[in-house]
Amino acid sequence: ARAQTGEEIRSFAADLTVGSDGVLNVTERIDYFFPGPRHGIYRDIPTLYVTDDGRRFRIPLSGFSVTKADGSPWRFEVQSNDVGVRVKIGDPNLTVSGDQAYIISYRASGALRYFSDHDELYWNATGNDWTVPIRRVTAIIKLPSGVPSDTVQRQCFTGAKGSTSHDCLIGATGGTTHIAAAGPLTVVVGWPPGFVAKLEAEQEKLLPVFVPYLWPLLVGAIFFVLWWKRGRDIGGRGTVMVQYEPPEHLSPAEVGVLMDQRADIRDITSTIVDLAVRGYIKIREIEKKGLLFKSKDYELVKMKDFSLDAGLKPHEKKILEVVFGLLPQVSLSSLKTQHAFHLELSGIKSKLYGQLVAAKLFPSNPETVKIYYGLAAAAVLGLSFFGLKAMLPAGASDAIGVRVWVPFILTVIICAAFVPLMPRRTPEGMLAFEHAKGFKDYLATAEKYRLQWQEKEHVFEMFLPYAMVLGVADKWAKTFADLGLPPPKWYEGSGMGPGAFNAAAFVTTMHSLDSSVNAAMVSAPSQSSGGSGFGGGSSGGGGGGGGGGSW
Known part of the structure; x- marks a missing residue:
């Protein structure tokens, strides 16, 4: 519906928390003024993004909730389409007017960007497609614990989509960044890599070191039998004319x-x-x-x-x-x-x-055959990796370590050679x-x-x-x-x-x-879902964005 005269967002406050698991937790408080009766507002948030060279990537959103300033829930529904979601807030049987607060929370997976020298959040905090003006914007960006504050890079962009203006104030308290602006706001925060937790397998002692040498022999024997019975070409004349x-x-x-x-x-x-x-x-x-x-x-x-x-x-x-x-x-x-x-x-x-x-x-389909046996080979390699690693005693010398890992490398070679051989031709x-x-x-x-x-x-x-x-x-x-x-x-x-x-x-x-x-x-998205916001960034760039209005 078309916005009423005088309808506006008096304040838009975005709280962006980067989790150690790589998930971005977003909370938006939208203080909305209705000069006359309306049912509520809607918030459009894109999930599909297209880079300047035509590549596309998605940032899935989940875990939506919408509350009032006192913590009580608003009635809302999430409508999804191919390019994003619309959070429609309000009751079709009721109207509101005057000042209303809408606190929208959700999670964004894949919102971070990873580069060789830094990790980065490049996020359009407000969106540039609102049907009403935004008078005041604040954004708080919280990073995982342990990030040294003096290593954090900060940038912001304001104005219409594509603008490179920096009409904003940036402050910092420890690992938390505070940014304020008077309109649409895009934020960029970078920090050194390595602050997202990575789980590593635990090591245990198992069998004596000499046992792993039997494993690639067993794997090779099993794969040879499989190839002889199911992968070997049969038929033909045996000569080429x-x-x-x-x-x-x-x-x-x-x-x-x-x-x-x-x-x-x-x-x-x-x-x-x-x-x-x-x-x-x-x-x-x-x-x-x-x-x-x-x-x-x-x-x-x-x-x-x-x-x-x-x-x-x-x-x-x-x-x-x-x-x-x-x-x-x-x-x-x-x-x-x-x-x-x-x-x-x-x-x-x-x-x-x-x-x-x-x-x-x-x-049968040669590609399907390769996938089937490829999965089998992957399972064998997974079993080999964890099994052989478990056989490596803690504190073992380099010589003993080589004896354990050489069989694994041999198993990798056997699996890599085996899978392409399994598709077979019929006699015809x-x-x-x-x-x-x-x-x-x-x-x-x-x-x-x-x-x-x-x-x-x-x-x-x-x-x-x-x-x-x-x-x-x-x-x-x-x-x-x-x-x-x-x-x-x-x-x-x-x-x-x-x-x-x-x-x-x-x-x-x-x-x-x-x-x-x-x-x-074979043109496909590259390693990161887009360019860095520090070199060539602009308002409306990065993830997030969208807009909204009233209904």
């Missing part, structure tokens, strides 16, 4: 997964190139000028509607949907800032694995695998088999995506280096003029495309 065509009905990405039993960025890049060859998209190379150097970007252009195209495999359609959405064209650099694009990678992989299982080339999968290896041999030595391809139209482009996933694109291009091929119609970029096409140089460009796709697909 040169093949002049890829395995029937398998796309480049499916061949890539069949070969190394994992879906990766190279499989996705090969799919993009294959879709371009088949006329679904066009790839444009874009030169971006910087202050000193130039860089490359790539623009993908949708050439035809694919929504109802039965000629696309599920993973191909998924890639097109993720890349384009409802847009006719998109640059790879823009995809880096779309957190959803990074998250869709697992969905694309799942479709690839599912297709190969449906084609009876794998008995082994036949397709041998066929793909034969096709790889052909692509790598195509000059020897000129009669097999010289009459085929567009053979270089047609097999290029397969050469990419098989790791022989450079050798495949070398075969066509001096044949004067026309440039592909689906690619626009440097060196693509009439008579200027160079197959080897073009493959180098495809490697660059692969790097760009990799950067876009």
Whole structure:
């Protein structure tokens, strides 16, 4: 509802307590003036934050309570959505007017930021989106006990969102910081790392030192039996013959997964190139000028509607949907800032694995198999760590310590080698695998088999995506280096003029495309959920924030 004339927050007092467990405990006292009857107020607090470069992170909130100045409770409800929560305070059957006090308490998990030289609270104490003015603001920030007061850094920002003004007063009493301002307030407090408690395992004496050497032998024997019975490939001819065509009905990405039993960025890049060859998209190379150097970007252009195209495999359609959405064209650099694009990678992989299982080339999803045995290996390592550590006598010499920890390191190596070996191909999968290896041999030595391809139209482009996933694109291009091929119609970029096409140089460009796709697909939040408030901070930055009004 629209605020009444004269409605205001006369005082906003934020009490921010940093717990030794890393949780931020927040108490906000909002002294609100209603010139006329209203039901109450609402307080909006974001939980989803987006950095300047498009990365997103969440700060979960919990433990809400709302009381009056005398400690009696207000009626309230917490409404959640994708971007935050709204604490709606008041009774729809009652109205209030005049001065009212609302004391809101809650906990924020993940609100702190961690850097190499300091830990930090960067928090928008009031929010910048209130529908009424805020006349006076105070903030008290309490740090974990033991933080030396002379090591604490303090900063504040005031004004509209994005402002770098410091119209505030900062004081300190021991490890407690006091800040006062006359409007929206964002606070930054930093302190040396190491004041958040860390639990360490206790050591106990157990078995004699020589016993641990038996453990990696036992683990290795068990894992070998598991691999022999459940992970060993069975079937196939046992020989590899040169093949002049890829395995029937398998796309480049499916061949890539069949070969190394994992879906990766190279499989996705090969799919993009294959879709371009088949006329679904066009790839444009874009030169971006910087202050000193130039860089490359790539623009993908949708050439035809694919929504109802039965000629696309599920993973191909998924890639097109993720890349384009409802847009006719998109640059790879823009995809880096779309957190959803990074998250869709697992969905694309799942479709690839599912297709190969449906084609009876794998008995089950290779990724699921790795996860299953990876969890088993992790359990073994956990048992090994605590068990072997318990076997280490207190005060043992370095020589005895080495005897205990060497078996653990051997166990780690055995587990790391075991998990990737467990996905297995079916007999049909082994036949397709041998066929793909034969096709790889052909692509790598195509000059020897000129009669097999010289009459085929567009053979270089047609097999290029397969050469990419098989790791022989450079050798495949070398075969066509001096044949004067026309440039592909689906690619626009440097060196693509009439008579200027160079197959080897073009493959180098495809490697660059692969790097760009990799950067876009795996772009994810970095170690800290955002930048430091001490360098480049502003009002409205950091966690917290939001606003509110009356209803």
